Every structure is written in structure tokens, then in C-alpha cells.
Amino acid sequence: MAGEKVIIMAKNNSLTEKQKKALKLLKSRLNGRLLTHLNSCVHCGLCGESCHYYLATKNKNFIPGKKVDIVSSIYQRYHTLAGKVAPRLYGAKDFNDKTVEELIDIVFGACSMCGRCSVHCSIGVDVPYIVRTARSMLVEMELVSPGLQSTVDAAINTGNNMGIPRDEFVDTLEWLSEDLEMEVEDEDASIPLDKKGVDILYTLNPREPKFFPLSISAIAKIYYAAKENWTLSTNVYDVTNYAYFSGDDKGAKELTERLCDEMSKLEAKTLVLAECGHGYRAIRWEGPNWIERPYPFKVISVVELIGDYIRSCRIKLDPSLNKLPVTLHDPCNMVRGGGVIEVQRFVIKNAVENFIEMMPNRANNFCCGGGGGQLAMSEYAERRIKSGKIKADQIRKTGAKIVATPCHNCIDQLMELNKEYQLGVEIKTIGELVADALVLEEKSN
Amino acid sequence: MTIFHWILLAGFVICLLSCLYHFFMALPAGKDIDYATPDAKTRQAVVYSFTKAMSPKKKETAFMHLPTYTAGIFYHLGTFLSLFLVIFIFFNVSFPTWLAYSIIVFLAFTSICGLSILIKRMTSSLLKNLSNPDDYFSNILVTGFQIITAIYLLLNTGLEYYFIITTILFLYLPIGKLRHTIYFFTARLHLGIFYGRRGTWPVKK
Amino acid sequence: MTQLEIEGKVFNVDGDGFLVNPQLWNEEIAALFAKHDGTGQLNEKHWAIINFIRNHWLENDMAPMVRKICQNTGLRLKEIYTLFPMGPAKGACKIAGLPKPDGCV
Numbered sequence: 001m002a003g004e005k006v007i008i009m010a011k012n013n014s015l016t017e018k019q020k021k022a023l024k025l026l027k028s029r030l031n032g033r034l035l036t037h038l039n040s041c042v043h044c045g046l047c048g049e050s051c052h053y054y055l056a057t058k059n060k061n062f063i064p065g066k067k068v069d070i071v072s073s074i075y076q077r078y079h080t081l082a083g084k085v086a087p088r089l090y091g092a093k094d095f096n097d098k099t100v101e102e103l104i105d106i107v108f109g110a111c112s113m114c115g116r117c118s119v120h121c122s123i124g125v126d127v128p129y130i131v132r133t134a135r136s137m138l139v140e141m142e143l144v145s146p147g148l149q150s151t152v153d154a155a156i157n158t159g160n161n162m163g164i165p166r167d168e169f170v171d172t173l174e175w176l177s178e179d180l181e182m183e184v185e186d187e188d189a190s191i192p193l194d195k196k197g198v199d200i201l202y203t204l205n206p207r208e209p210k211f212f213p214l215s216i217s218a219i220a221k222i223y224y225a226a227k228e229n230w231t232l233s234t235n236v237y238d239v240t241n242y243a244y245f246s247g248d249d250k251g252a253k254e255l256t257e258r259l260c261d262e263m264s265k266l267e268a269k270t271l272v273l274a275e276c277g278h279g280y281r282a283i284r285w286e287g288p289n290w291i292e293r294p295y296p297f298k299v300i301s302v303v304e305l306i307g308d309y310i311r312s313c314r315i316k317l318d319p320s321l322n323k324l325p326v327t328l329h330d331p332c333n334m335v336r337g338g339g340v341i342e343v344q345r346f347v348i349k350n351a352v353e354n355f356i357e358m359m360p361n362r363a364n365n366f367c368c369g370g371g372g373g374q375l376a377m378s379e380y381a382e383r384r385i386k387s388g389k390i391k392a393d394q395i396r397k398t399g400a401k402i403v404a405t406p407c408h409n410c411i412d413q414l415m416e417l418n419k420e421y422q423l424g425v426e427i428k429t430i431g432e433l434v435a436d437a438l439v440l441e442e443k444s445n
Numbered sequence: 446m447t448i449f450h451w452i453l454l455a456g457f458v459i460c461l462l463s464c465l466y467h468f469f470m471a472l473p474a475g476k477d478i479d480y481a482t483p484d485a486k487t488r489q490a491v492v493y494s495f496t497k498a499m500s501p502k503k504k505e506t507a508f509m510h511l512p513t514y515t516a517g518i519f520y521h522l523g524t525f526l527s528l529f530l531v532i533f534i535f536f537n538v539s540f541p542t543w544l545a546y547s548i549i550v551f552l553a554f555t556s557i558c559g560l561s562i563l564i565k566r567m568t569s570s571l572l573k574n575l576s577n578p579d580d581y582f583s584n585i586l587v588t589g590f591q592i593i594t595a596i597y598l599l600l601n602t603g604l605e606y607y608f609i610i611t612t613i614l615f616l617y618l619p620i621g622k623l624r625h626t627i628y629f630f631t632a633r634l635h636l637g638i639f640y641g642r643r644g645t646w647p648v649k650k
Numbered sequence: 651m652t653q654l655e656i657e658g659k660v661f662n663v664d665g666d667g668f669l670v671n672p673q674l675w676n677e678e679i680a681a682l683f684a685k686h687d688g689t690g691q692l693n694e695k696h697w698a699i700i701n702f703i704r705n706h707w708l709e710n711d712m713a714p715m716v717r718k719i720c721q722n723t724g725l726r727l728k729e730i731y732t733l734f735p736m737g738p739a740k741g742a743c744k745i746a747g748l749p750k751p752d753g754c755v
């Protein structure tokens with residue numbers, strides 16, 4: 001046994017400092033949940049068909065069990081007795097340049113952390129949880145995919161993930177505010193900025209003010225119709241948290257803290273999240289664990305809020321204003337990983353004449369291929385588009401002309417799929433559909 | 446009690462203790478507090494996780510692979526039965542002939558299921574790519590255990606071999622992939638809690 | 651790095667099809683890129699947008715807000731989306747030879 005130990009020590013010494021850091025991180029995360037998921041895969045290999053990567057490529061290394069295995073084999077090698085004593089028998093792998101390279105390719109390049117495989121796994125292995133843990137190890141080694149890292153850096157350094165300067169943000173919002181005023185023909189209509197003591201602090205995906213502001217106008221119009229007491233912060237408004245994707249818990253915590261501070265600074269009651277799948281998951285579910293305390297305020301998605309407006313008749317919709325057939329794409333992180341499942345259906349059914357479910361749907365839906373930060377990683381773009389074929393086929397089968405989805409990230413991927421697979425559809429946010437169906441009250445004067 | 450009885454008993458105790466160790470390590474501990482306000486009651490989701498979520502209706506790994514899934518189910522039933530029989534064989538309780546023969550036929554069938562899974566693992570390129578020696582060994586060990594149980598019941602000799610294989614099984618169980626005996630339960634539990642808090646499970650429709 | 655071939659000319663682009671070396675850009679490349687991604691023949695309005703984006707990037711090292719594009723070209727927002735079906739980022743910015751912007755684009 002002593003001899004055994006010497007050999008192990010010698011092997012460990014050949015690890016680089018960074019590799020040691022990564023292994024240390026893995027060890028620090030080994031709670032009951034991680035232990036369970038790292039130890040439970042039985043290599044049955046039945047999960048391939050549940051993953052869009054495998055379905056679209058038939059690459060043997062892309063079945064979810066294999067993705068679990070590459071992480072688990074490193075865990076086995078360094079953190080279990082069996083793996084230390086008889087690595088070959090258990091497929092335990094040395095952590096070296098080759099395994100690191102494989103790890104990067106699989107956990108960044110071949111998994112969108114959509115979680116579909118977990119629901120169908122013979123055992124119940126939480127695959128995305130393991131994949132994210134591996135990404136965290138790569139954060140320690142400073143080996144995060146560059147596009148993903150620079151998006152995280154932009155958010156940390158500039159306050160939003162696209163590096164929009166504050167004055168340009170304000171300028172855009174003022175322009176949209178004037179537009180709204182004209183559209184609804186009411187001088188009092190506006191997009192309130194940095195207003196204190198509001199009921200709702202709304203957030204945005206930076207790609208809205210930067211390139212696609214129509215979704216902001218849509219939501220502003222809905223708030224106007226509902227006479228909501230709301231505001232946008234010009235300092236902290238980013239609903240995304242790419243650190244969730246990169247696996248960087250420190251960064252993720254920092255971004256969450258900023259939102260908390262802004263909530264208390266503006267004395268707002270409810271934090272309302274723009275249509276953003278991972279943003280919902282990160283802020284609603286993961287955030288409190290990063291900052292290690294519950295929020296003193298409520299967090300909901302704007303889709304849930306719109307659902308409330310409809311139920312309580314605060315807004316009136318006329319579905320005949322949306323005549324084209326509409327289908328819905330369920331963003332993984334909001335639906336399977338976030339539990340917002342029925343309300344978007346309720347909202348759409350109230351806003352359009354003809355709604356068609358795509359199959360499968362809800363918690364069983366396929367990822368569009370753009371999740372897990374894939375949109376920010378150009379090096380895997382080809383795979384991303386290829387894996388999106390599953391979604392493209394699903395959409396085509398519905399025969400819908402409009403695909404609605406409450407996630408800007410999905411929208412971007414769907415736009416590319418639309419072109420690549422010639423779907424001939426229009427992609428919209430739920431807010432846009434609702435705004436199109438809004439019936440504004442006749443003004444009394 | 447023969448020396449084989451003692452060895453088997455020791456193997457069993459070691460197995461039990463290490464399984465308990467694994468089990469308690471894998472239950473939520475320390476950092477597992479979830480600070481996010483839950484949306485739903487997790488209890489129902491955990492129940493769902495162990496029941497409906499496992500049914501072939503809900504699970505692709507089952508309904509898209511029905512032959513393998515069915516073989517797997519029978520294989521596991523054979524294992525449970527064989528484990529249960531250890532008690533009887535240990536205390537030398539004999540069965541009426543009809544019962545012994547029924548058990549033998551059943552175990553013969555479940556061992557064939559086990560073997561077919563083994564053959565699939567050895568021939569499918571997808572599975573070969575995923576498997577390590579432990580996967581093959583575990584299957585051989587468990588299938589062997591079922592076969593030897595059947596043989597012992599049939600011929601009523603070779604008790605030593607039966608005891609040795611069973612002891613090896615007990616000792617190996619907590620080390621290799623067979624420890625999914627424990628982790629299966631904690632995985633269902635953790636996944637149930639995860640989806641339960643978020644309101645994704647139980648699936649209502 | 652990927653190589654993109656359009657009409658016999660080869661460009662080094664990233665996985666999303668953005669020029670790896672934005673300095674190499676010229677109007678001919680823009681025209682080829684536009685043809686390739688389905689934007690089609692570039693007209694005056696296209697060029698107004700492309701040139702504005704390009705100059706903004708050269709001066710500020712950043713793609714302009716779509717608001718600024720509207721302001722400076724006098725075009726309406728919806729027109730921009732029609733002119734560049736792939737949108738301002740993956741359409742216009744790419745044709746203008748900018749590197750891929752960060753974020754959900």
C-alpha cells in the first residue's frame with residue numbers, strides 16, 4: 001500500500017499547477033449531489049437518441065453517457081480509491097494535455113447543457129450539472145472558450161455583455177420612449193429610467209437595445225396598457241449571465257450581487273426578467289446559491305407577468321390580430337430547467353388565432369442547439385447549426401408560419417436555422433406577439 | 446456453519462457497511478442547501494421520480510429501446526431473486542421441487558437476458574466506445590451469480606463455488622459499477638428534488 | 651479557423667463566417683459576402699448602412715447601436731431588418747467585415 005502511494009504521489013506531481021487547481025475545485029464541489037451523479041452512470045448507452053448532438057451527428061462520443069464518462073473518469077482517477085489503484089479497470093483517466101483537450105471539446109463544444117438526456121436517462125444522471133462542473137474546472141485552468149470568456153468579461157467590466165456605453169443605451173431608450181408615445185398617441189406614455197420606488201424593475205438582454213429593440217417597444221407597450229409602475233435601470237439592466245455558461249461561479253456571483261444592489265437602490269419590489277432562457281434559470285434558480293442567501297424580493301419572468309395581466313384583465317387582447325399559425329419553442333433553461341411551462345401557452349393562446357404545439361414539447365422539448373453558450377463559441381458554430389437540424393425538422397412539421405419563443409438566445413439560433421434549413425418562418429418573442437394583439441383602451445377625453 | 450458460511454457472512458457485512466457509507470455520503474450534505482425559493486412541493490416530485498418518470502411511457506431510454514429495456518428489467522429481477530435466495534441457501538432451507546424448478550427456469554431466462562446485454566456490449570461499437578473492463582466484469586459476475594444459483598438449485602452440489610462467487614459479488618459490489626445499487630436511488634432522489642423545487646416535475650399532463 | 655470560398659476567392663473566417671482579419675476587408679469582399687449569405691445585390695441603402703458600420707467600428711472599435719444606424723442613414727428600423735435578413739449583427743456587421751460582436755448574437 002505504501003509503495004502504491006508513492007507511485008500515486010509521483011503521478012500527481014506530474015500534474016501542472018493549473019491541473020491541480022482544477023482537481024482541487026472538483027474536490028471542493030464533491031457534495032452528495034455531485035458524488036451521486038458522478039458515480040451513477042451505468043454505461044447503458046441508451047441515451048444517444050435523447051440528445052440532439054448525437055441525433056444530428058451520430059458521433060459516438062456525443063452520447064450523453066460518454067460526456068459524463070469523460071468527467072467521471074477524471075474524478076475516478078484522482079478522487080476514488082478504486083480508480084487510483086486500478087485505473088484501467090474503471091476507465092479512470094490521467095488528467096493530462098490530451099484529456100484536457102478532449103474535455104474542452106466535449107463540455108464546451110458538444111453539450112448545450114439542455115438537460116433533455118437527464119429526464120430520459122435510465123438512472124437519472126444530471127448530465128448538464130456534470131458538464132457545468134467540468135466547465136468550472138476549465139475556468140480554474142483559464143481554458144474557457146474565448147468567445148464565451150470575452151462575453152463574461154464584457155459583462156463584468158462594462159456592466160452588460162455587449163459592452164454598450166451607458167450614454168448610448170440611454171439614447172436608444174429615449175428614442176424608443178418617443179416612439180412609444182407616438183404609437184399609442186399619449187404624451188404620458190414613456191419608458192421610465194432609473195425611477196425609484198417602483199413595483200417592477202425590468203431587465204433586458206443587451207442584444208435588444210443594441211440590435212433588436214422592437215422587443216423592448218413591445219414590452220413597453222404592454223406595460224403601458226397595464227398601467228404598470230415600472231422602470232429600467234441604466235446601470236444594471238443585463239438579464240444574461242454568461243458566467244452560468246462558462247462555469248465561473250465568482251463571475252456569476254458578482255453579476256447576481258449587482259442586480260440585488262440595484263433592486264435595493266431603486267427600492268423596487270419585483271425583479272422582472274426579459275425573455276431569456278438562461279437568464280431566467282441563472283437569476284431565478286442559481287443566483288441565490290451563488291450569493292448564498294435568498295433574495296429579499298420576488299423574481300419572475302415577464303411572460304409570467306403577462307399571464308397575470310391577462311388573467312386579471314389588466315390588458316385586453318384580440319387574437320384575430322395574429323392570424324398566421326404560431327408554434328412555440330420551449331427554451332430548455334426556462335422550461336425544463338426553470339419550471340415555467342404552461343404560462344407561455346396560456347399567453348399565446350390568448351394572443352393568436354391558431355396555435356400549434358411542436359412535438360415533443362414542454363419539459364421534453366429538444367434544445368434549439370444554441371443553448372449552453374454555444375452562440376458565443378464560433379469554433380463550434382458548424383456543430384451548432386448541424387445539431388439544430390432536430391429543431392428545424394420539428395418546426396417544419398408544425399407547418400406554422402411564426403415561431404414564438406421567450407428567449408433571445410434561442411431566437412438568434414432559430415434565425416440561423418430558418419435560413420440554413422429554409423424554414424420560411426418568422427421568429428418572434430412572446431412579448432411581440434402580445435403587443436401585436438393588444439387592444440388599447442379608448443382614451444376618455 | 447462451515448468456513449464458507451463465515452466467509453460469505455463477512456463478505457456480506459463488508460458489503461453492507463460500504464454501501465451504507467456510500468449512501469450517506471451521497472445524500473444531501475453541507476453545501477446542498479438550496480437558497481432559491483421553491484416553486485412546488487418536492488415530495489410529490491420525488492415520488493414521481495421513482496415511479497411515473499421511470500415508466501416506458503415517459504422515458505425514451507425505455508420506449509425507444511424496448512427489447513434492451515425488457516431484457517434489463519428481467520436481468521435485474523433475476524438478480525434480486527438470486528440475492529433473496531442467498532438467505533435460503535445460507536440457512537439450507539430446501540424448496541418443494543415445483544418451486545425449485547420454476548426458479549431455475551426463471552433464472553435461466555434472466556441469465557440469458559444478462560448474456561444478451563453482455564453480447565450487445567461486446568458487439569455494438571457505440572457501447573464498446575463507452576465501456577470499460579469493469580462494465581464487462583460486472584455483467585459476467587452478476588450473470589455468473591444467477592447461473593450458479595440455478596445450478597446449485599438444480600444439482601444440489603457445488604455449494605462452495607456458490608459461496609465463493611456470492612462472496613466475490615458482495616465484495617465487488619461497492620467498488621465497481623454495481624454500486625449503482627445505491628446511486629440509482631440517490632440519483633432519482635436528487636433529480637426529483639431538483640425538478641420538484643423548480644416545478645418541472647411531476648409532469649402534469 | 652474556417653475557410654470560406656465564394657466565387658473562387660478564399661477567405662479566412664471564424665466558425666460564424668466573420669472575417670478573421672477585419673483589416674483585409676474591402677467593398678468587393680462585402681459584395682461577395684452579401685451574395686453568399688442571401689442578402690443579395692447591395693443597393694445604395696445597403697451601402698449607407700455598411701459604410702456607417704464600418705466607419706463606426708474603425709473609430710470606436712465597436713459595432714454601432716442600431717439606433718445610430720437609423721439616425722445616420724435616415725432609414726427606419728424595420729427597413730434595416732428587411733435590407734439585411736440576417737439582422738444587423740450576423741448580416742450587416744459581417745458584410746461590413748467586423749469581428750463577431752459578443753453576446754447572444
Ligand code: SF4
Nearest residue numbers: 051111112114115117
Ligand atoms: S444536456 Fe443536452 S446537449 Fe448535453 S448531453 Fe444532454 S441532451 Fe445532449
Ligand code: SF4
Nearest residue numbers: 041042045047065121
Ligand atoms: S442513459 Fe444514463 S446511465 Fe445510461 S449511459 Fe446514458 S447517462 Fe449513463
